[in-house]
Amino acid sequence: MALLDRALVHLLPAVPRPIVRRIADRYIAGEEIEDAVETVSRLNADGMTATIDVLGEEIHNADEAQEIVDAYHDSLDAISEHSLDANISVKPTAVGLKLGYDVGKANIEALVQHASESGNFVRIDMEDSTTTDDTLRIYRELRDARLDNVGVVLQARLRRTLDDIAVLADLRPNVRICKGIYLEPESIAFTDFEEIRASYVRSLEALADTASYVGIATHDEFLISEGKRVSRGRFEFQMLLGVRESLGRDLVTDGERLRIYVPFGRQWYEYSLRRLQENPRIAGYVATDTVGRLLSRNGG
Numbered sequence: 001m002a003l004l005d006r007a008l009v010h011l012l013p014a015v016p017r018p019i020v021r022r023i024a025d026r027y028i029a030g031e032e033i034e035d036a037v038e039t040v041s042r043l044n045a046d047g048m049t050a051t052i053d054v055l056g057e058e059i060h061n062a063d064e065a066q067e068i069v070d071a072y073h074d075s076l077d078a079i080s081e082h083s084l085d086a087n088i089s090v091k092p093t094a095v096g097l098k099l100g101y102d103v104g105k106a107n108i109e110a111l112v113q114h115a116s117e118s119g120n121f122v123r124i125d126m127e128d129s130t131t132t133d134d135t136l137r138i139y140r141e142l143r144d145a146r147l148d149n150v151g152v153v154l155q156a157r158l159r160r161t162l163d164d165i166a167v168l169a170d171l172r173p174n175v176r177i178c179k180g181i182y183l184e185p186e187s188i189a190f191t192d193f194e195e196i197r198a199s200y201v202r203s204l205e206a207l208a209d210t211a212s213y214v215g216i217a218t219h220d221e222f223l224i225s226e227g228k229r230v231s232r233g234r235f236e237f238q239m240l241l242g243v244r245e246s247l248g249r250d251l252v253t254d255g256e257r258l259r260i261y262v263p264f265g266r267q268w269y270e271y272s273l274r275r276l277q278e279n280p281r282i283a284g285y286v287a288t289d290t291v292g293r294l295l296s297r298n299g300g
C-alpha cells in the first residue's frame with residue numbers, strides 16, 4: 001500500500017479534475033454558501049456543531065483575498081440568518097497573510113469583530129511552518145486588543161508546540177490541537193507516527209492545564225480515547241467532513257461534543273489536491289475508499 005500511496009501522490013496532478021472531484025466529494029460541502037448551510041443544518045440536526053472553511057489558500061492578489069474575506073462575512077451572516085450552530089475557520093494565507101502581515105491581520109480582525117456582533121467565534125487555522133510565528137502573533141495581538149472570540153491551532157507534529165503552549169498560557173487561549181497536515185523537515189518536526197502521537201498527548205495534557213478551551217481535532221482512535229481521558233467532558237472533539245463518520249456518531253452517542261470542519265468554495269481542486277498530496281496516508285484512504293465504493297456498487 002505504501003507504494004500505491006506514493007504513486008497516487010505523484011500521479012494526482014495528472015488525474016482529470018472530474019475524477020479528483022469525485023474522490024474528494026465527500027470531504028467538501030459544495031461550491032456555494034447554500035451548500036455549506038445545507039450541510040451544517042444536517043450536522044446540527046444530527047447533534048453536531050460545525051466550523052465553516054471557505055476554500056482558497058492559493059490567492060495571488062488583494063482582490064482574491066477580498067473575495068475570500070467577503071465569503072467569510074457572508075458565512076457569518078448565513079450562520080446568524082439560519083440560526084446554525086457553527087463558527088468559521090480561517091487560513092491566514094487565504095485572507096492575505098503572504099501579501100503582507102498587516103493585510104492578513106486586518107482581514108482576520110474584521111472577521112473577529114463581525115463574529116463578535118452575533119456572539120460568534122473565529123478559529124485561525126494553522127498552516128505550514130513558514131506562517132507559524134505570524135499566525136501566533138496575530139492571535140496575541142487580537143487578544144491584546146480585547147478580542148476574545150478568537151482561537152488558534154497548534155500542531156503536535158512541530159517540536160516547538162509545547163513551548164508555544166507555555167508562551168500562550170497567559171492568554172488562557174482557546175486552542176485546537178491537531179497532528180498537523182503539513183509535512184515538515186525533521187529538524188523542526190516529529191516525523192515518526194508514534195512520536196507525533198506522543199507529542200499530541202503531551203500537548204493535550206499541557207493545554208488542559210493552561211487553555212480556556214480545547215478542540216481535540218483527530219480521527220485517530222488512540223488519541224480520541226486519550227482525549228476523553230484528559231477532557232473529562234470539558235472540551236470538544238473535532239473531525240473533518242466525510243472522515244470516519246461512524247466514529248463521530250459514536251462520540252455524539254457517548255455524550256461528547258463534536259464539531260465538524262465543513263469546507264466549501266469554488267477552489268475545491270487546490271484543497272483536494274493539496275490534502276491528498278501533502279499527506280500520503282490520505283492517498284491510501286482514498287484508494288481504499290474508491291475500491292470499497294466500487295465493490296459495494298457491485299454488491300461486494
Ligand SMILES: Cc1cc2nc3c(=O)[nH]c(=O)nc-3n(C[C@H](O)[C@H](O)[C@H](O)COP(=O)(O)OP(=O)(O)OC[C@H]3O[C@@H](n4cnc5c(N)ncnc54)[C@H](O)[C@@H]3O)c2cc1C
Pocket residue numbers: 124125126127153155178179180181182217218219220221223238239240242243244260261279281282285286
Ligand atoms: C477539525 C480539524 C481541523 C484541522 N485543522 C488543521 C489545521 O488548522 N492545521 C493543520 O495543519 N492541520 C489541521 N487538521 C489536519 C490534522 O492536522 C491531520 O492532518 C488530520 O486530522 C489527520 O490526522 P489524524 O489525527 O486524524 O490522524 P491519522 O493517523 O492521520 O488518521 C487517523 C485515522 O483516521 C482516518 N482518516 C484520517 N484522515 C482521513 C481522510 N482524509 N479520509 C479518510 N480517512 C481518514 C484513517 O482511518 C486513519 O487511520 C485538522 C483536522 C481536523 C479534524
